Amino acid sequence: MRHPAKRHHLSRAGAGLAITALALAVPSLAHEAVETTPDPGFRPQSPYAAEFVESAGTATIAVLPSIVRRAERTAHSFNSQDQIVVFLNKTGIGTPVTKSRRVDLGPLRRPSQWEIFQYGAETVASELQGHKTGADYTLVMEFLVPDQKSVFGIEIYVLDRNGQNAFSFLLNAHHEMFADAKLLARNSSEDARQAMITDATRVGLMALKAQIEKASDCIAATAANTPTRASTGILHDFETELVANTNDEGIQLGFSTFTGGNSTVSIQRSNAHPEMPGEEKANHVLELDLEVTGWAGTSLLFTNS
Template sequence: HPGYRPESELATDFIRTVTTAAVRVYPTIIRTPTNTFFSTESQEQIVEFLNRKKITKAIPADRSIDPGELKGRGQFDWFTNDETVIGNEVKKERIREQYALVMEVLFPPQRGNRQSVFGIHCIVLDAEGRRAFSFLLNSHHQMFVDANMVADDLSNESRAELVHKATALGLDALSQHIQMARLKTPD
C-alpha cells in the first residue's frame, strides 16, 4: 500500500484536473531531530519526474517554505501541523499554479554510525493552502520497508542518497495514489 492518505474533499477535483493543472513544487524539507534543511536536488527530481511522466505540469518554486519546529506527539501530528503551516504560506504567496507540492523526509535520532529515513510526507495543497491530495509513508507501509532506506555511515553523501531514495519512493507512492483514486473517480 502506498501510504496513508487522509480524506480530502478536494481529492476528486485534484484527480480530475491534475494532468492539465500546474503544480508549484517547493524545495524538499529535510527534518532531523535537531535541524531543518532544504533540498533543491530533491525538488528537481520531483519536477523532472512529474513532467516526464506527464502526471502534471510541475514548476519549481524559487524559495523554500520553513515549517518551523516539529509540533506534536507523533508523525501524524507532525504531518498535519506542517501541512497547516505550509498551507498558510502557500495561501499568503498567492501562487498562480492550481496546486502546490512539498515533500518532507524525516530522519530519526542517529544510532551509532547509522542513519535512516523514518518517514516521508507528500503535501499536496490547492492554491488556497487546503489539503488536496497529501499523504504520509512510514514503516507501517510495506513499500517503505522494502525500500530499506538505511546507511551505515553518517556522511552527507549517504544522507543525500537516502533523500534521493526517499524522494523516488514518495513519487512512486504519489503515482500509485493517483492511479487508485482514478479508478474510484467517475468522469
C-alpha cells in the same frame, strides 16, 4: 466558490494503522513495523481530491524545495525538488513549476507522525496565503530524519491554490513500499545522507503515482455504479384505449382500480376537460371518479404493449 482558510485541520478519521508514534530516543523504531499494508500510504479524505485527480495532466503544480526535518532543525533539499520536477514531467501528472520558497517547519518535536503531518499541512497552507505560487496546486515533500541515519516517515503535501488539502498523504514503515526501500544512510558522510534522501524521494513519488491511480479507479467505479436515470418524456398520452389485462398468475396488468369498504372508483379516457394553453383539440385525459369512505385508488402496472 471556495474561500481560502488560513489554517485548517485534516480529519482524524481512518488514520488507524498508518499513524505511529515518533520516538526520537529510539531511532531503530523507524524500521520495526509489526505488520505492513500494500496501501501506498495513508491519505485523509478531502473533498478536493477528485478534482485534483481529474486535472492530472493539465494542472500546473508548483514544486517547493523538499523539507528535511531533523531533531534540531529543518533543512531543505533542492536535489529532491529537481527529482520531483523531472518525475512530474516524465509521468505527465502535471506541469511542474519550480519555486524557491522554503518552508521552515522547525525542529522535529511532535510526538506522532500524525501530529507532524497536521502541523506541516497547516504551516504550508499558511505560507501559501502570504506567498501565492500562481499554480493550480502546490506540492512539497517532507522527510522525517530524527537521527540523520534513517528516514522515519515521508509526507507529501498537495494543496490547491486556496491552501486547502487536495491530495496530501503520509508514508511510514507500516507501508510495504516504504519498508521494502530500507531508507538508511550507508555511513555518516554527506553523500550517503544525500543518497538516502534521493531514495526517499523516489519512494514518495512512486506512492504519489500509486495514490493517483488508486483514486482514479475509485472515481471510475463510483461513476459506473451510479443509478441510471430515465429520460423525461410522456408515459401515456391517453390517445389510445387504456390497456388492462391479467398475466398467467392472475396479476392485473395495465390500468386497474382498488377499493376498500363501500368506496367506489372508476377510470376512463375523456376529452371533456378544461383546455390548457397550446393544447390540441380533442386531447384525451384520464378521468378518475372516486367516492371514498375508506380507501380507493388506481394503479398502472407496466406492460410491453
